[in-house]
Amino acid sequence: MTAYDPRITPANGHAAAHELRGLVQATRYVKGTVRTVQQPLVNLSDAPRGERSSQLLFGEAFRVIDERDGFAFGQSLRDGYCGYVISGALTRQEAATHWVAAPATHLYPKGRLKAPPEVAIFFGSQVRVTSDLGDFKKISTGHFIPTGHLQPLRARFSDTVGVADMFLGTPYLWGGSSRWGIDCSGLVQAALVACGLDCPRDSDQQRGVGRELHPEEPLQRGDLIFWSGHVGLMSDANTLLHANAHHMAVAYEPLVQARNRIAANTDGAEAGTGDIVMRRRPELRS
Template identity: 40%
Template sequence: MTIHDSRLHAFRPDLADARLEGQVAAQRFVAGRPARITASVADVRKAGRPDSGLNTQLLHGDDVLVFDEAEGFAWLQAERDGYVGYVSSADLAPRTFEPTHLVTALRTFVYPGPDMKFPRGGQLSIGSRVAVTGFAETRGTSYGILPSGEAIVLQHLAPLGTTADDFVAVAERLIDTPYLWGGFSAFGIDCSGLVQLSMRMAGNNVLRDSDMQEASLGTLVDAGPDFSRLERGDLVFWKGHVAIMTDTENMIHANGHTMTVAREGLRAAIDRIGYLYGGPTGFRRP
């Protein structure tokens, strides 16, 4: 049997993805059942328990394959980045209406109808996908109408396939977002989540965790003895951490020091982080 990362391949001693038959050991192999995230943000946990730790999150409209359901949790794999984990079954539904639009505002509200004066019924993060089946205008504001009859301000949406020109600019829009371990939304995000979400909005689907990103993204960069060879968009990696260069001297990262997405000088960050985690382990240019 070959070695597979359990974060990216669905296998347990009792059950595994049918696509892995002959590659991993399991008592039974099953094909994944297609489903879609309907919650605003769905927590992906290490185990199917409410007290289990958070590994990542999925956004409204994300497609998944479900391999097992028990005690209110679904064991699944995200189709966009391949991440495997446990999600509350209440956050899932069959794939019915295909998404047509992407949320491009950092955060937006879902109203029970096309009127911003209605009490909000929910909220969505940047990167969420929705199906717009109609349009309406109220007092000069345009809305996209969802299959449920709910409405979202049309200015906060863009047709699916729309991409940002600069992933760093997307990350900069997320400054002051609260830090959340495993977070992947404008409501809370972690360091590798910031890289992944920003790149997703620029049309580049990348792997989730910082070690995966360091092993797979772009090309290695020789930063030079004084780091003068770094450019905007380069990624700086530490053990368990990643930051995005905004220019030759400064970076942006979601971090536990400020507990936000924040700007910081590269050299100051290296000095501050060094005593706990050592120096940078690598530099990559996506």
Template identity: 45%
Template sequence: MPPDLDPRLTPARPDLADICLRGQVAAERFVEGRPARIAVPSAPLRRRPDVAAGLDTEAVMGDAVTVYDVRDGFAFAQIVRDAYVGYLPEAALGPADPAPTHRVAALRTFVYPAPDLKRPPIAHLSLGAAFAAQAREGEYWQLASGGSVFAGHAVPLGHTEPDAAALAERLVGTPYLWGGRTTLGLDCSGLVQLCLESAGLVCPRDADQQERALGTALPPGLDGLCRGDLVFWKGHVGMMLDAERLIHANGHHMAVAVEPLAVAVARIAEKSFGAVTSIRRLAMTAELAETGAFTPSAAS
């Protein structure tokens, strides 16, 4: 694969590739992907079509995907949301339509076989999962795919969270999971992606991609930081809650945790990812700081 193409984002193998890549990559045949959608609560995306292969990321119900090949129970596919490519379980795929109308805003919610909290649930959905609401029955949405979800746990698809850092705080204690991006388990960049997407921002999946794509770089040093600023190491990312505290999913605590940035910087430099590579400020963070909605020393 040409060095300017990121294999994580390029739907190409030696035997086939996306037809849009003709002339850019070598492949035995070029195909046009078909649209599909994740029809289960969550689905692991792996680098190889093997259940023993490591978890690269996760797709959740409602995620649009483009499928290029299916064999032996695995689909070679690309998640539309962040363009990540890999192998999804074939059984996780459903039709592309109907498109979702609502997303889960609670950390988790149950899918019931009927609009009745006393019925045994048939599944659970994580924060950010989306569904097509067919009708409202009392306090529940009836899903087009079957089952019912408590309406108070969902918001219309276009709704955005006003404070990504506040959402991150709700996730404190979530176990660390390499490749995880549900509220059952998160890695560092999965936490950032989930929170920023809930706030209405397009966010790449991995920390190095986020560092290249998000915000503007601040001058070197740890002074003058604001709530929402992103701190990057080579292979790691966290979000500032105020001028001094960092929230991040990390292997030291094996959870989403809050700690003083200075403590994290010293430990990470000594034991894992080395020095901070950059600190980046998002447009929404800069706007809040300029309007005085929060100050560099404020925690909310």
């Protein structure tokens, strides 16, 4: 059998996606069942009760391949990333109509400003709007969301750095994908996806996004800078915007300063080591 990247291969030995029959070994091959995340956030782990690899947001679609002992193994339809989530975080599939385009938003019990909100959901979450009250929209859970925090499902931003800037000050969290906590590749993914670009989850996978810059090409806003284990976006020719363990937050930093610090990182104090290994330019669709 050919070796496949387990991060994007929907197979765990017990079961595999039906399209992998003859390619990977499994006890059974299944079509899988698409379900929707019903929690504000849920960890996507490398094993049941394992380490967090990523997170899924409210309203995201997750293809369940295998389910046992309270955990569902499957694949995120957003980026193809595979792993385990708590089964109780999932519900039946529901088609979304809008997505949250603010860093976070509250779910209000009534469509009134002073109604005490019950919970928050985060940028990129998907919802199904059932009625429009003007300043608020009612969603399928019965909650209300400020209209200004939502965009139609197909709406997109045009500036990846502008999107990433909305996460400024967000705590650094390994595997994080939201305003509650985010890591370097999660920030890049959120920014690119919001601008209509397909983007995988991890920094090594993201080295295939856009085109590689020629050595003599000057950097510009939106370019991606890669180290071994780290990635950030250029806000201009000299300044990096990145989620990093040095600041333990999303922060702006002179590229020269970040480059020197990461090159000196030999004790694993933060993600990223060595010198810059690649510079790439995402190409936004017109």
